[in-house]
Amino acid sequence: MGQVTCNLNNAACKLKLKDYKQAEQLCSKVLELDNRNVKAVYLRAQAYIQPVDLDLAEVDIKRALETDPDNRDVKLEYRVLKEKIGEHNKDSQFYGNMFAKMNKLEQAKVAKQEPAPMVIDSKA
Numbered sequence: 001m002g003q004v005t006c007n008l009n010n011a012a013c014k015l016k017l018k019d020y021k022q023a024e025q026l027c028s029k030v031l032e033l034d035n036r037n038v039k040a041v042y043l044r045a046q047a048y049i050q051p052v053d054l055d056l057a058e059v060d061i062k063r064a065l066e067t068d069p070d071n072r073d074v075k076l077e078y079r080v081l082k083e084k085i086g087e088h089n090k091d092s093q094f095y096g097n098m099f100a101k102m103n104k105l106e107q108a109k110v111a112k113q114e115p116a117p118m119v120i121d122s123k124a
Helices: 002-016 020-033 038-049 054-067 072-112
Strands: none
Touching: 002 020, 002 038, 020 038, 038 054, 038 072, 054 072
Protein backbone atom coordinates (compact mmCIF):
# COMPACT_ATOMS: atom_id res chain seq x y z
CA MET A 1 0.00 0.00 0.00
CA GLY A 2 2.93 2.35 0.72
CA GLN A 3 4.16 2.03 -2.85
CA VAL A 4 0.71 3.00 -4.16
CA THR A 5 0.56 6.12 -1.98
CA CYS A 6 4.13 7.10 -2.81
CA ASN A 7 3.55 6.71 -6.56
CA LEU A 8 0.29 8.68 -6.40
CA ASN A 9 1.92 11.54 -4.50
CA ASN A 10 4.84 11.49 -6.90
CA ALA A 11 2.44 11.55 -9.88
CA ALA A 12 0.61 14.55 -8.40
CA CYS A 13 3.96 16.36 -8.05
CA LYS A 14 4.93 15.47 -11.63
CA LEU A 15 1.63 16.97 -12.85
CA LYS A 16 2.40 20.22 -11.01
CA LEU A 17 5.83 20.24 -12.66
CA LYS A 18 4.21 19.61 -16.07
CA ASP A 19 6.05 16.30 -16.45
CA TYR A 20 2.96 14.62 -17.90
CA LYS A 21 4.66 11.53 -19.30
CA GLN A 22 6.23 10.64 -15.95
CA ALA A 23 2.92 11.27 -14.15
CA GLU A 24 1.15 8.95 -16.60
CA GLN A 25 3.76 6.23 -16.05
CA LEU A 26 3.51 6.47 -12.26
CA CYS A 27 -0.28 6.23 -12.38
CA SER A 28 -0.05 3.23 -14.70
CA LYS A 29 2.24 1.52 -12.15
CA VAL A 30 -0.37 2.11 -9.45
CA LEU A 31 -3.10 0.71 -11.70
CA GLU A 32 -1.04 -2.45 -12.24
CA LEU A 33 -1.20 -2.96 -8.46
CA ASP A 34 -4.77 -1.71 -7.95
CA ASN A 35 -6.78 -1.42 -11.17
CA ARG A 36 -9.74 0.20 -9.38
CA ASN A 37 -7.78 3.09 -7.84
CA VAL A 38 -9.87 6.14 -8.74
CA LYS A 39 -7.15 8.63 -7.85
CA ALA A 40 -4.66 6.92 -10.17
CA VAL A 41 -7.14 6.87 -13.05
CA TYR A 42 -8.09 10.50 -12.37
CA LEU A 43 -4.47 11.72 -12.24
CA ARG A 44 -3.59 9.75 -15.36
CA ALA A 45 -6.53 11.35 -17.16
CA GLN A 46 -5.15 14.76 -16.18
CA ALA A 47 -1.75 13.73 -17.53
CA TYR A 48 -3.39 12.74 -20.82
CA ILE A 49 -5.44 15.97 -21.10
CA GLN A 50 -2.48 18.33 -20.85
CA PRO A 51 -0.58 17.20 -23.97
CA VAL A 52 -3.95 16.74 -25.70
CA ASP A 53 -4.33 12.96 -25.56
CA LEU A 54 -8.06 13.60 -25.31
CA ASP A 55 -9.20 10.12 -26.34
CA LEU A 56 -7.07 8.45 -23.67
CA ALA A 57 -8.17 11.03 -21.10
CA GLU A 58 -11.82 10.33 -21.87
CA VAL A 59 -11.32 6.58 -21.41
CA ASP A 60 -9.77 7.12 -17.98
CA ILE A 61 -12.34 9.69 -16.83
CA LYS A 62 -15.19 7.37 -17.79
CA ARG A 63 -13.44 4.50 -16.04
CA ALA A 64 -13.07 6.59 -12.87
CA LEU A 65 -16.75 7.57 -13.04
CA GLU A 66 -17.78 3.92 -13.38
CA THR A 67 -15.83 3.09 -10.24
CA ASP A 68 -16.88 6.18 -8.26
CA PRO A 69 -19.82 7.95 -9.96
CA ASP A 70 -20.18 10.48 -7.11
CA ASN A 71 -16.57 11.70 -7.15
CA ARG A 72 -16.81 15.49 -7.46
CA ASP A 73 -13.25 16.03 -8.75
CA VAL A 74 -13.67 13.44 -11.49
CA LYS A 75 -16.98 14.99 -12.56
CA LEU A 76 -15.36 18.43 -12.76
CA GLU A 77 -12.45 17.05 -14.77
CA TYR A 78 -14.90 15.36 -17.13
CA ARG A 79 -16.58 18.72 -17.72
CA VAL A 80 -13.18 20.30 -18.49
CA LEU A 81 -12.38 17.42 -20.83
CA LYS A 82 -15.66 17.79 -22.73
CA GLU A 83 -14.93 21.52 -23.19
CA LYS A 84 -11.45 20.74 -24.52
CA ILE A 85 -12.85 18.11 -26.90
CA GLY A 86 -15.39 20.67 -28.16
CA GLU A 87 -12.65 23.26 -28.70
CA HIS A 88 -10.45 20.70 -30.43
CA ASN A 89 -13.28 19.65 -32.75
CA LYS A 90 -14.12 23.27 -33.56
CA ASP A 91 -10.45 24.02 -34.33
CA SER A 92 -10.17 20.90 -36.49
CA GLN A 93 -13.25 21.89 -38.46
CA PHE A 94 -12.03 25.49 -38.85
CA TYR A 95 -8.60 24.49 -40.13
CA GLY A 96 -10.06 21.74 -42.31
CA ASN A 97 -12.36 24.28 -43.98
CA MET A 98 -9.52 26.77 -44.34
CA PHE A 99 -7.26 24.24 -46.08
CA ALA A 100 -10.11 23.10 -48.33
CA LYS A 101 -10.70 26.72 -49.42
CA MET A 102 -6.99 27.27 -50.01
CA ASN A 103 -6.87 24.09 -52.10
CA LYS A 104 -9.83 25.25 -54.22
CA LEU A 105 -8.20 28.65 -54.77
CA GLU A 106 -4.95 27.00 -55.80
CA GLN A 107 -6.77 24.70 -58.23
CA ALA A 108 -8.66 27.66 -59.70
CA LYS A 109 -5.40 29.58 -60.10
CA VAL A 110 -3.77 26.64 -61.92
CA ALA A 111 -6.82 26.21 -64.17
CA LYS A 112 -6.75 29.91 -65.16
CA GLN A 113 -3.12 29.83 -66.24
CA GLU A 114 -2.77 30.02 -70.00
CA PRO A 115 -1.11 27.08 -71.69
CA ALA A 116 2.45 27.69 -72.85
CA PRO A 117 2.74 28.53 -76.56
CA MET A 118 3.82 25.68 -78.81
CA VAL A 119 7.30 25.90 -80.23
CA ILE A 120 7.87 24.32 -83.60
CA ASP A 121 11.36 23.07 -84.24
CA SER A 122 12.10 23.54 -87.94
CA LYS A 123 15.07 21.19 -87.80
CA ALA A 124 12.93 18.13 -87.11
